[in-house]
Amino acid sequence: MLERINKFFQRKKPQGKANSGRLITADKHALTPDMMSADALKVVKTLQRAGFEAYIVGGGVRDQLLDLKPKDFDVATNAEPDQVKPLFRRARIIGRRFQIVHVQYSREIIEVTTFRSNQQSQKTNGTRRQTDTGMLTRDNVFGTLSDDASRRDLSINALYYNPTDNTLRDFADGLSDIKKRLVRIMGDPATRFREDPVRLLRVVRFAAKLGFRIDAKTAAPMAGLADNLAQVSAPRFFDESLKLFMSGQGLATYKLLQEYAFFDYIVPDLNACLQRDAIAERLIEQAFTNTDLRVRSRKRVTPAFIYAALLWPAVAQRSKEYREQGEAPLSALRRAADNALSRQVTVTAIPKRFSIPMREIWELQLSLPRRAGARAERLCSHPRFRAAYDFVLLREESGEDLEGLGDWWTRYQECDTQERLDMASQIKEPRRSRTRRRRPKTRKDPSTNAE
Ligand code: ATP
Numbered sequence: 261m262l263e264r265i266n267k268f269f270q271r272k273k274p275q276g277k278a279n280s281g282r283l284i285t286a287d288k289h290a291l292t293p294d295m296m297s298a299d300a301l302k303v304v305k306t307l308q309r310a311g312f313e314a315y316i317v318g319g320g321v322r323d324q325l326l327d328l329k330p331k332d333f334d335v336a337t338n339a340e341p342d343q344v345k346p347l348f349r350r351a352r353i354i355g356r357r358f359q360i361v362h363v364q365y366s367r368e369i370i371e372v373t374t375f376r377s378n379q380q381s382q383k384t385n386g387t388r389r390q391t392d393t394g395m396l397t398r399d400n401v402f403g404t405l406s407d408d409a410s411r412r413d414l415s416i417n418a419l420y421y422n423p424t425d426n427t428l429r430d431f432a433d434g435l436s437d438i439k440k441r442l443v444r445i446m447g448d449p450a451t452r453f454r455e456d457p458v459r460l461l462r463v464v465r466f467a468a469k470l471g472f473r474i475d476a477k478t479a480a481p482m483a484g485l486a487d488n489l490a491q492v493s494a495p496r497f498f499d500e501s502l503k504l505f506m507s508g509q510g511l512a513t514y515k516l517l518q519e520y521a522f523f524d525y526i527v528p529d530l531n532a533c534l535q536r537d538a539i540a541e542r543l544i545e546q547a548f549t550n551t552d553l554r555v556r557s558r559k560r561v562t563p564a565f566i567y568a569a570l571l572w573p574a575v576a577q578r579s580k581e582y583r584e585q586g587e588a589p590l591s592a593l594r595r596a597a598d599n600a601l602s603r604q605v606t607v608t609a610i611p612k613r614f615s616i617p618m619r620e621i622w623e624l625q626l627s628l629p630r631r632a633g634a635r636a637e638r639l640c641s642h643p644r645f646r647a648a649y650d651f652v653l654l655r656e657e658s659g660e661d662l663e664g665l666g667d668w669w670t671r672y673q674e675c676d677t678q679e680r681l682d683m684a685s686q687i688k689e690p691r692r693s694r695t696r697r698r699r700p701k702t703r704k705d706p707s708t709n710a711e
Pocket residue numbers: 317318319320330331332334411412413414417418456458459462503
């Protein structure tokens with residue numbers, strides 16, 4: 261038996277068609293079907309019973325091989341989207357650039373992708389378009405399993421698992437790269453990055469997330485291709501930015517993004533501020549450290565908080581300039597926030613459900629020091645109080661002197677009602693800014709207690 265297996269592995273491409281990848285049998289890998297989500301297994305079974313090929317591919321396979329918990333499970337099949345949809349009770353076709361089927365279960369969504377091809381094949385009923393820089397704008401040419409493997413990004417993401425016979429198909433020595441802890445793009449690196457510049461970010465993300473090295477040939481053209489990132493659409497860039505920032509390895513990812521000069525394309529305002537302000541650099545690193553800790557201890561994290569931190573140096577510096585020109589603090593802060601956000605959303609389309617809380621976190625930075633008397637209690641019940649308080653702690657942790665503000669609010673929250681009254685009554689209001697208000701009470705903003 262052992263002899264047979266050894267013989268089997270001596271041949272590069274065993275069995276069947278030459279293009280079906282290297283077949284890795286159960287005794288040569290550590291996966292078992294019960295490591296996969298029950299819903300992903302159901303999807304594979306349903307497709308196979310209907311006569312189609314179906315595999316689990318991507319993070320679900322890669323992460324299990326590394327003993328990590330997969331974020332989601334993706335299924336690849338030769339069934340086309342309109343053949344997949346009727347097989348499931350709750351399924352819908354989504355996307356234009358890249359049509360996929362979402363099969364909805366109570367606990368998760370399984371993404372089902374039809375095998376895609378890199379070429380305009382004869383078998384196509386879709387289209388593939390490219391800009392003059394080589395970027396793909398539409399990618400719906402269906403293909404075979406091997407076509408599909410070669411258009412995936414990394415060797416470690418091109419492993420196809422068939423739970424029915426517990427075998428893996430490895431098209432680009434992905435299993436060996438997993439063992440070597442190597443991130444390697446498939447094909448010619450520069451071409452693949454130009455086709456889809458998001459791959460630049462994905463290489464960095466997986467290197468940081470998995471603690472892998474980036475293969476030298478993959479890394480060589482990366483920094484030089486950074487300006488291709490400017491072509492990524494703002495909604496897609498926002499989604500990618502969340503994967504970069506909230507993976508649990510945000511700090512390592514941030515450092516790598518800076519190393520490849522990619523960060524300027526994600527938050528263009530930040531680096532100029534960092535050069536002028538050492539505290540700002542610490543604030544960003546601390547924000548990622550705190551977010552990483554929260555993600556790893558499965559606490560809630562919101563994109564509003566991390567984006568509030570990333571834009572804070574620009575907002576704080578600009579609002580200081582406006583104040584120096586005689587503008588009232590809240591008005592200066594709001595104008596600085598408008599500036600920073602209107603520029604940032606053209607790069608990463610931050611939805612309003614996050615940008616509104618970001619503004620509240622910033623405005624509460626002005627309100628939290630003004631806590632005398634009844635104000636303290638009002639502030640405490642503000643829906644964004646917790647985030648704004650965490651933001652005060654973050655600013656202090658990074659070296660800003662806020663005269664013990666964080667500590668005061670920590671104690672306040674631990675006190676009973678009487679102690680709270682005492683604490684608030686001992687506070688002297690900070691002196692009002694000497695700048696006269698130009699237009700008193702022109703605007704009342706219900707989202708904040710700041711005045
Ligand atoms: P995770 O879900 O943990 O972020 P993943 O590898 O599953 O990691 P997905 O974004 O879910 O990543 O994509 C699923 C698979 O689709 C990937 O493993 C890869 O094979 C392929 N893929 C995703 N994005 C690209 C891309 N931009 N270019 C080429 N292939 C891609």
